[in-house]
Amino acid sequence: MTSTAVANALESLNALAGGLFLLAAFAMVATRQTLGCLRLFIAQSLLLAASAFLLGLEHHSVHLLGVGVVNLITKPILVPWILGRTLSKEVYARREIDQVLNIPTSLLIALALAVFAYFVTLPVLAAVAAEFRGANVPIGFAALLLGAYTLAVRREAVPMLIGVLAMENGAFFAGIALARNLPLIVELAIASDGLVLVFVTGVLVRAIHRRIGSTRVGGLTTLKEEAAGVTLLQPRVASPGHGSARPTRPEAA
């Protein structure tokens, strides 16, 4: 095979990895179970590592191969291990999750976010050299937005954490195409920072579970300004018990 044929094959494989990556991000919005979310995250990380390997082979960049290896070790292997150690039952219990919006609406919004991401990254792609263009940047940005959306609508703690990790996956997916020569030491530092993130959040979720008996953090909405007892600004509805009936402010998580 000639080198252009090899390059074309690698690029097609990379596009496939990108498509599956985006599909995993969509599936994370749609899935109900914590374990399913975790499995999708592992799949997404494997696809990220695969894309890093493919881009590294295509552009002969040792940095990217290193990035692939680091991602392969930390995310699919170490992250579930740490989660398993800090939260024994929660992660591996199949639990139904309710979200703020129902799943079909969520998927429509996710689609809109992906299209928005594509249009936002158009000027970015136009500004860089031709070899950087490809599907990675729009897909990465879309995965970032989808992860943020998952974080916003979920009520359980562990899927929210996985949403954050998925956002970082998305940022990296765009980054491996654009910022190819980022020093490996920085990559290692970011990966280990990700592990510390999972550990600390795991400890926090364990404390929450111990305190309120579940990890449904979306139900914790006691810290607000509204309702009874405010003497300065009287609410229009005079009776003090109406606080909870008012539409929730954006302050509630």
Added chain:
Amino acid sequence: MLLAILGLPLLAAALATSTLLLPEPRYARARWPHRALPIVTIVAAACALALATSVALRTAAGARIAAFSGVLSAAPLSALIVLLIALVATTSGVYSWGYMARACAHEPRRLPLYYANFNLFVFSMLAIPLVDEPTLVWIFVELTTLSSALLVSFESTQEALEAAWKYVALSLMGAAIALLGFLLLFAALEAAGSDSFTWQGLLTAAPRMPPALLETAFVLILVGLGTKVGLVPLHTWLPDAHSQAPSPVCALLSGIETTSVLYVILRLLPIMDAASAASMRDWMVGFGLLSVGAAAFLLLQVRDYKRLFAFSTVEHMGIILVAAGLGTRAAHFAALYQILGHTLTKSFCFFAAGAAVLTVTTREIASVRGLLSASPAAAASLLLGGLAIAGAPPLPIFMSELSILRAGLAEGRYLGIALLALFIAVAFFGVMLHINRMVFGAPADGPQAGSSGPALRAGLHASDAASALPLPRTCASMLVIAGALVIAVGLIIPSPLQTLLRLAAAGL
């Protein structure tokens, strides 16, 4: 020297963590952790402060310091921030000694956890201005979130855990968005043909960078790190986290941590200017005004006086952003003066709030009346703190806000300045209303049910009349020192500090 500034708190953190790992039976007998850890923390912070002062003096004289083969460096702006971090870390450390001893009186085993996280938090904050490479700075910003998460949830009440969760979730979301921004920044650097990914390297390569990349990167970083700074509408975690944490931690969080992250955003401004993407300054002014306005109006409805101060932080971060966005040398100087004044004043306010919590064991404004008779020290500090943070003359915030308004008028931005003045006035009214209610008036019958943690209530009810206990000596001494600093900075700024401010403003 720069390495020592970072290394000392790290050592203290390591010591505290090793105490945590001691096996249980030996630990139960050991008393020395409870005495030694606060002292180790304070000594580490004080040494860091001394070193930071010398670094600041040297940078004010014009030297540029670099260490560790260029990874660490200090310019006037970063030296100012390091100095402020070390100062608040020292005062907060001394304050923690007395406060946490009182608050954790019945469960002293948790103290090493507090000090381990405290020192790690201080270390990660100190690293932000000192490290030169933007992605490493990002890592340390994440590390501040992670180390303060367990501090915010320290009281382990349901509200504290809720606040900690919101803090962690929103800050990590913002950090992921900012990560993409930094990666885009690196891509822009490569497109400009350079490969030195430091702040200075970015500045030199800026004219050759494609503006589209830079603008997208800036917006992503502004939104992402702006979540950590507390810019509206991503500020929803701030009032919760900065009120539920123990008061010395609040002083660190509100006083200097949001400012350090704002420093990272400010560092991008000269790069944007050099690449002639100047429309970003209008975004900053817009965001800033939004924050100031929202915070000023939300201030009016608080029920908890620590939340009052937390909303005030949102307001001041907005004011600093507006000042930085105005663009002139005078406005930048005013912004840095505002940073200086806000750090000193806000940490003092939280020390005062902590004193009030120790006295009346509640955080609710409605249950606190006539604090002046219950505890004159706490009441006087709250009054001074409230006046200072709202912007009463001759205190520093008034001077800096006046400078900002004047700089804006000189630029011709009449609408923006009018809005800013209106919002500042509303906030002044709100703060003074709540503080006056608490300090003056007939004393309440007794501490009513409030929203402070059971740990605080349980520990203080162990003795009969909680308000009869005098304030811990360290708390009282820090109140005096911090209060004196606040008043002093409003009256005179020593000339090395003035030079430092001027040089730092020139760098923006």
